Amino acid sequence: MRTRVTEMFGIELPIFAFSHCRDVVAAVSRAGGMGVLGALYFTPEELEMELKWIDDHVDGRPYGVDVVMPASYEGADFAPEELVGRLQGMIPDGHRAFVETLLEQHGVPPLSAAAEAGKVLLGWTDATARPQVEVALRHPIALLANALGPPPADVVELAHRHGVKVAALASTPRHAIKQAEVGVDVVVAQGTEAGGHTGEISTMVLIPQVVDAVDVPVLAAGGIGNGRQMAAGLALGAEGVWTGSLWLTVEEADTPAMAKTRILAATSRDTVRSRSWTGKPARLLKNAWTDAWEAADSPGTLPMPLQFMLVSDALRRIGRSEAAELATFPAGQIIGITNRVRPVSDVVFELVEEYVEASERLDGITRS
C-alpha cells in the first residue's frame, strides 16, 4: 500500500499501532506497519530497557515512541524538584478518604511493600516527560508522538535535529491547526470513540475536517479495529490509521489476563468517557470504578495531574487484588468487535485483506 505516510516512513502499510507492550510494537513493525510504544508507565531507566529490547527484535524496521506532554496542567510553574511535593499538598483529604473507602468496600488489600507505593506522577507533566524524550532520542526511533495536544516547540526541533518525525493527537480541527503551526509532521485525528484521552467529535465527523484544515498527512484514530474501518478512515481522507485498543487482546500483548477476558467479552456500550483516571476526559472500560466517580456521593475528580496522583496507588492495589470490577484502563468502543485472541501478524493481514474487499465493493457500486 502507498500513501504519504508509507512514503514518509518507508513502511509497507499505513497502520500505526499504539501499545504499552514492546512485543506488540516490534511485531507490528515487523509485519510492515509501525509500532509505537507508549512511554507513560515507564521511568527513564525502564524505558531505556524497553527500547533496547525493541531495537533487538524489530529487524531494523521503523518504530515510534509516544509520550504525554500536556499543553496545560496544574503545577506547570513549579520547579521540578518540588513538583511532586507541592502537587501532593493540593489533594484534599476528602478525596483520599473517598478512594480508601471505595477500596475497602470492594475488599482491596493495601500494597504489601511500602516501596511499591508512590510512583505517582509518571510522564503526565512536561518535567517528567522530557527525560523520556531524551531516552527515546538515543534510540533509532522514526517517530515521536505526543498524546495530549501540541508538543513544546523545542521538543519538535530537538526531534527533527535527530531526524525523527513528530506526531500529535488532535480531537478538534483547531487543535490540528495549532499542531501544524508548531511543526508536527503528522496529525493523528482522534474521534471520541477512541480509548484514552479523547474529545467529543466522532471519527466520521472529525477526519474530513482535519484533512481539510492542515497540509500535513492525517492518521485516522478512534474506532479502527478491522479492515472496513481502515477503508472508511482512508475514504474520509486520512493517509493511514492509528490503532490502540485492537492490540490489547492479541497473543503478544502483556495485558493482564483478567483485563483481556473482560475486553473480549465487552460490547461497544461498555466504555465511558470519564475524568476518573487522569482528571482529563478519557474513554475507559465502564465499571464499578467509573460508576463510583459519577455517583451522588462522589467528591468529583481533580484536575490533571492531581487525579492520577490521587488514584495511582489505588489502581495498582486493585490490579493485584481480586476486585476485577474495579480494574480500570483505557479502552475504545472497538472492544465490542475484539472477541478472539490472534497473533499480531493475523490481525495485520486481515486489516489489509478486508481493506481491499471494501475498496473493491465501493468501486463496484458505481461501476454496475
Add this chain to the structure above:
Amino acid sequence: MRTRVTEMFGIELPIFAFSHCRDVVAAVSRAGGMGVLGALYFTPEELEMELKWIDDHVDGRPYGVDVVMPASYEGADFAPEELVGRLQGMIPDGHRAFVETLLEQHGVPPLSAAAEAGKVLLGWTDATARPQVEVALRHPIALLANALGPPPADVVELAHRHGVKVAALASTPRHAIKQAEVGVDVVVAQGTEAGGHTGEISTMVLIPQVVDAVDVPVLAAGGIGNGRQMAAGLALGAEGVWTGSLWLTVEEADTPAMAKTRILAATSRDTVRSRSWTGKPARLLKNAWTDAWEAADSPGTLPMPLQFMLVSDALRRIGRSEAAELATFPAGQIIGITNRVRPVSDVVFELVEEYVEASERLDGITRS
C-alpha cells in the same frame, strides 16, 4: 449507483434524506435519492396536506414517511382518550416553575393566543402515531420508517399489505436484531454523532457490527454530510446512507432563518446529547436551554413523553421570541461542515462526485 437498497426501491442513488420539510423531501427524491418526511410535528390533517403536496411535486419518484412509535414510554397503558389528561397530571409543579422561570430570565413573552398552546403530545406515543401511519398509507409512499426502535409487529404487517417497506433506526446491534425479528426491511444504524434521538456508539464502530448482525440491508446514519463520509459509510458495509442535519441549511429548507444562521456558524463541538427535549437522549444544538437542564438548580428531566409535554409550549414561545440563545432543535455533529446554503440538487451531486473520488483514491492506494 447500485446497491441492495437502490434495487429494493428503484432509486438511482442510495441516499436517504430525513426532513420535516416537504420541499426537501420532494427535491431529494427528484434528484434520484429518497426523501423521507418526518411526520412528528403534524396532526393527521396537516400530514394529509403535506403528503398531498409531495405527491404533486415528486414526479412519481418514491418517497417515505418517518413516524415515532417508541417501544416504551410513560402512560403506554392509558386509554387514548384519557392519555393527555393523565400524563399532564404526572408533571410536577416544580418542573413547570423551572421552565417558566427560565423563560422569564430570557425575556420570552407568553403565547399571544390561548389557542396556540397545548399541542403537547404530538406523535410521541403509539396512540398518537397510529393515525399518522393511517394517513401515510393512503398515499403512494415507498417506505415507512420508525425513529425509536422496532415498530409494533402489526404496523409492519399493515405496511407490507400496502406494499410499503419498513425501516427502523437502531443504535446498537441488539436493537437491529430485534428489528429484523419483527420484519423490518431496512435497518438504519445510527451512530451517536447523529442529530435527534441517538445512542452512545459511534457510526464507525456501529455499522460493521450491525451489518454482521442482520441479513437485511443497512443504512449508515450519523456523521454523513459529504461524499467522503458517504464512501466511509459504504466501506463499513452499509448499502446506503441516511442523512438528516445536512438538509437543515439547503435552499429549499423551511428551517427558521435564526436557526439556519446558527447551524451555518456552528462547529462540531456545538451539539450535546441531552434529555431536555423529549426525555430520551437526543443530540441537540448546545445552547442556554440544554445548559440550563444540566445546571446545579435543574430539577432533572422527565421520562418520555412527559418532558416534551412539559416543554412544548415553552419551545413554541421561544421560537416566536428574540431569545435565540434558547432555540432548541435536533442537530448532528456534521453541522460543523455545513457552512453554506446550496440547493438540494447541488448537495446530491457533490455527495456522488466526492464518493467517486474517495473510491478511486482507496483503489489507487493498493494498486500503486
